[in-house]
Amino acid sequence: MDAITVRGLRKTFGRTVALDGLDLTVGAGEVHGFLGPNGSGKSTTLRALLGLVRVDAGTASVLGLDPWRDATELHRRLAYVPGDVVLWPTLSGGETIDLLGRLRGGVDAARRRRLVERFELDERKKGKAYSTGNRQKVALVAALASDVPLLVLDEPTSGLDPLMEQVFQDELRAAREEGRTVLLSSHILSEVERACERVTIVRAGRVVESGTLDDLRRLTRSRVRAALERVPTAAAAAAWPGVEDVVVDGSTLTCTVDAEHLGGLVAELGARGVSGLTCQPPTLEELFLSRYGPGADVGSASAPAPGTSEPEPVR
Amino acid sequence: MSTLAGVGELTRLAWRRDRVLVPASVLGLAVLAAGSAAASLDLYPDDRSAAEGLAGVVSNPAVLAMYGPLASETADALAVFKTVMMGAVLTSVLALVVVRRHTRTEEEDGRLELLGSGAVGRRAPLAAAVGVAVVAVLLASGLAAVGLAAVGTDPGGSLAFGVAWATAGLAWTGITAVAVQVASTSRGAGGIAFGALGVAYLVRAAADTAPEGSGVHALGWLSPLGWAGRVEAYGADRTWLLLLGVGTLAVGTVAAAALLERRDLGGGLLPARPGPARGGRLLASPLGLVARLATGTLVGWTVGLVAGGVVVGSLLGSVGELADDPQVRRILETLGGSAGGVEDIFLATEVVVVAAVVSAAGVGLVLRLSAAERRGLAEPVLATPTPRSRWYLAHVLVGAALPVLLMAVLGLTVGLVGPTVSDAAPGPLEMLGATMSTLPAVWVLVGVAAALAGATPRFAPTAWGVALVAFVVGELGPTMRLPDPVVDLSPFAHLSGLPGGSFAAAEAVVLTVLAAVLVAAGGLAYDRRDLA
Known part of the structure; x- marks a missing residue:
């Protein structure tokens, strides 16, 4: 009960x-x-x-x-x-x-x-x-x-x-x-x-x-950071399903991805020779902000707030 | 930063918070003075009729004890005879309340800390509170003087009347300024300042009944209320006595400012003592908690009533000397006494006055129900299996029982002291019966407070206004010749007038039932509403 x-x-x-x-x-x-x-x-x-x-x-x-x-x-x-x-x-x-x-x-x-x-x-x-x-x-x-x-x-x-x-x-x-x-x-x-x-x-x-x-967490986006041997252009990466907020800096790519498309993203990255990978699940703080930030859309997942802490290794 | 920085803003804030309290009190006091004077002048339009009507009364120690000396045997002096002292006390209370609520109460509730962290000097809150209180006192005194002149009394005497009130009011502004530094709680500061007012009243009462030139009579110069009486408005018109009031204000304010430098925000002068690590047996029920929290109040009031009882009892000796004057008897009967010897009439009058004062103790205790609620102290208790009705009744019971105890203390003290100075004085049992017979009226006021506290925590403090009006109407109504139905609204108009009279059982039952109905109504309301 x-x-x-x-x-x-x-x-x-x-x-x-x-x-x-x-x-x-x-x-x-x-x-x-x-x-x-x-x-x-x-x-x-x-x-x-x-x-x-x-x-x-x-x-x-x-x-x-x-x-x-x-x-x-x-x-x-x-x-x-x-x-x-x-x-x-x-x-x-x-x-x-x-x-x-x-x-x-x-x-x-x-x-x-x-x-x-x-x-x-x-x-x-x-x-x-x-x-x-x-x-x-x-x-x-x-x-x-x-x-x-x-x-x-x-x-x-x-x-x-x-x-x-x-x-x-x-x-x-x-x-x-x-x-x-x-x-x-x-x-x-x-x-x-x-x-x-x-x-x-x-x-x-x-x-x-x-x-x-x-x-x-499943409703909110994870933040992924990968060191790659063959780096795609930011525009190309942004076209992958479910991927947003792409930043390419040298051999490092950072982006966010929703839970549903995390597997697809990992496959794409794997094909490009991953030398390092971190995936940070959304913190409660990000959940929180995404739920009651000014533009928060009740009931739907939106992007995590930028400027959060350094990613942790995949659990 | 100057220690007075921000005093302007704080004064405006205080004025904003007092925008009902101060104007209403000022107006009420002025109406009290001018209204009762007009009624008296109606009755005794010239000095000759006045002298005839009241000459007997004003040389009566019993009346002098209550209202102070008569300035002269003129119609004007008789017209303000009662309101000089009553108003001086009430003006002092106004000053006390205003100073306390903007200093210690603010500090205790933590609001002063919020203000103090801004660009506000350490002495600014004290200065603002004293400033607003002084303005309130001067407005009340000034308006009363103008009102008196307007109803046709001598302008010079009217000014002196205002001076009498202002002297007392300014003195209590200074005394309260010190009290709020010494005590670390608002209630404690009130205890000191109200206690001082009670002592000043008793000293004055004893001094005013002693023969002029005696040591006891000279003691009256120690009491600011004695100063107010000795201004002798419409007689000697000693307006220079205002200097004593101003001096007390100055000394008090300077002392308070100095004390302020020696203590921490939120602290008092007396260091905080640690309490017990475990709760005593009393702290196991709502009733026990309320009783435990009322202990200090009980002790303070008991001491006050023993002192008052001793003074009243020892006055009986001089009262007896006037036994043969029929006019004394007639006037005393109007005041509230009934048939019987002059001693009985005098005691019956005093007992009703003290009952009215004691009902303030009961009202204050019941109002702790809503004070606790506003401060968030009802929530922790009511989140336990304590039903709301039990929490409510705990306050009502303590509020109703405290007056019983206090009136018993008064009755026994007078009954023991009186017979030592007068053969005609009633003994302890008779006096106990007399003081107990006033309880139904006290309970009605306690019931009003309970009904208000149960229904709405926000407006519950209006119970103080109801109690004050009941006292003034019951006490002054007959001499002001208010219409009977108005006087009858006061529960004090329905008492038996013991000792000396016969006990009016039916009226006592009606008053008690009315009190019970009010309590029940408050309880029903309290059970059904949101907790603030």
């Missing part, structure tokens, strides 16, 4: 359309990345899934429950880290963790201790004295320490340093091994790329792409 099923979610705030028929499916036990530019409706979606806002239209089922009607029952089975973590200024971090844990029905003391240590959290500081990153750590410890099957995390690492980001990745992996479902909204694409099996990309309140990372 899927952990989260959302169909045609609509929500408007006054004249602003926050969600415009959003669909989302998260399988049980899956770590699901939720991507989108600022203001695309990610946080509104998460708040609707928690029953904090009431949607105007559409259906949502989270762990088989209606988030608005069965909010209390649902909240017994999930933990949430809000996008903007606010703490009670006069309560210490430790007090906040215990409070939130107890409100969720109890804290696993051993797990709590381990998480506080791993995140190197000073529990005795008051809420108002924490930095953004430390506030996020408090909320993360409180969420991860509770024994619930679903974690809803709204950009939980935006304030964490790289070391803590690594700890977070480890904990995410541990959560997955325990069979927990995680819905992770994030801007940090490398984080999503490392942690998530499936991703959903939203834009202006709708889903523009959803699937495994491999599925999404």
Whole structure:
């Protein structure tokens, strides 16, 4: 059974359309990345899934429950880290963790201790004295320490340093091994790329792409760079099916190719004496930009953004 | 970069944010002064009728304790007798609120950091806040003076009246400027500044009832509210006392600027102490959390009410001396007391006034529901299995229970102190009954706050306005001769007037049911709307 099923979610705030028929499916036990530019409706979606806002239209089922009607029952089975973590200024971090844990029905003391240590959290500081990153750590410890099957995390690492980001990745992996479902909204694409099996990309309140990372890559062009003994002219290479963005520099040819025609391109190159070849699959960043760059065409593959990093060897 | 760079922009920003609060308060205060003066002049048009009507009252220590000295036995002085002190307190509150919301509140919410990173000097936010508060105080005082002159009182006295308000308002601008440096939270700064206002009021009350020339009477010079009274508008017209207000403002502002140099953005003067690493037993339920967060408020108010109770109780000795004057009794009865000895009438009056003040504590606590929501602190709680109704009721319960506790503290204190100075003073149990009998009216105001907080976090703070109007109408309505249906809108108009009277059970039940209905309405609304 899927952990989260959302169909045609609509929500408007006054004249602003926050969600415009959003669909989302998260399988049980899956770590699901939720991507989108600022203001695309990610946080509104998460708040609707928690029953904090009431949607105007559409259906949502989270762990088989209606988030608005069965909010209390649902909240017994999930933990949430809000996008903007606010703490009670006069309560210490430790007090906040215990409070939130107890409100969720109890804290696993051993797990709590381990998480506080791993995140190197000073529990005795008051809420108002924490930095953004430390506030996020408090909320993360409180969420991860509770024994619930679903974690809803709204950009939980935006304030964490790289070391803590690594700890977070480890904990995410541990959560997955325990069979927990995680819905992770994030801007940090490398984080999503490392942690998530499936991703959903939203834009202006709708889903523009959803699937495994491999599925999404197939929709986007790979970048190929080859050192050849017999270099074709740029015009000749551009005539090969599916090949674009051809640049010839001495004996080196670079171009992009869609997934369908990659085999054909390799055959053409092989016939010209390949002495070196790299093929870089599209990064999530390229996927991302191609999906919500200004001219992005919803649902169809377009060229990756230029100026990306050096290609890696074929995997 | 100058430490005052950007003060112009910040002042404009503050003014933009206060464009409703300040003009509405200024206008309300001016109407309060001119309106009640006009009503009084209607009643006592000339000095002769005024002297006859109120000479007995104004030499009464009980009334002097509440409203300060009477400047002269003229119709004009009687016309503003109550509004001088009441307005001086309210003008001080206005100054306090304005200074605090543009300094510590901004800092606590992190907005000042955003501004401070721009081309804004360190002292600019303080300067802008003080500037706007001074303008607000001067507008309120000036408009009140103009209004008073317009309804036909002596122009020189009207000016002195404005000076009395301005003296108090400017002094609290300076005091609040310091308070927001010392405390590291907006609530803490409010505690200091409101606490100082309460102390100033009590010192003034004690000083104004002591014989002139005594040490206690001289203590009144320590209280800025004492200065406001001693301007004696329409009497001595000591307009030079404005210098004391201006001086306090100057000293306060300079001190605040100096303190500002010694602390970090977001910090206070007192170093942040670490808290416990683990949550105590209280932090296990919404009710426990709300109660835990209210501890400081509870302690502060309790200390205030014990002090107030001691002052009220010890005044009973001098009140008894006036027992034979029938005019004193008649006027006190209009104020809210009922049949009984002068001691009872005096206490019944004071109890209702304190109940109105205590309802502010209850309203403030219930409004934390919407304050938490606006700041994003409702979200973490409501994302746990806590039903919204439980979170809502936790605030309402604490907001309704706090006044019970505070009124009990007042009743017991007065009941214990009173009998030591007067044989006619009621004992602790009778006083407890009297203070408890005001609770239904307090709960109605708590209910209004709950209904508003439940329905809309944005407009919930209007509950403060409702509470203020209920107090002013209930307190001044009968003497301003407002029509009965208007006075009856105030829940305080329906109390039994204990001690001394008989308990009006039916009205208490109606008020309590009304409060419950308001709470229920707020709860239904809160359950059905989006969380901000």
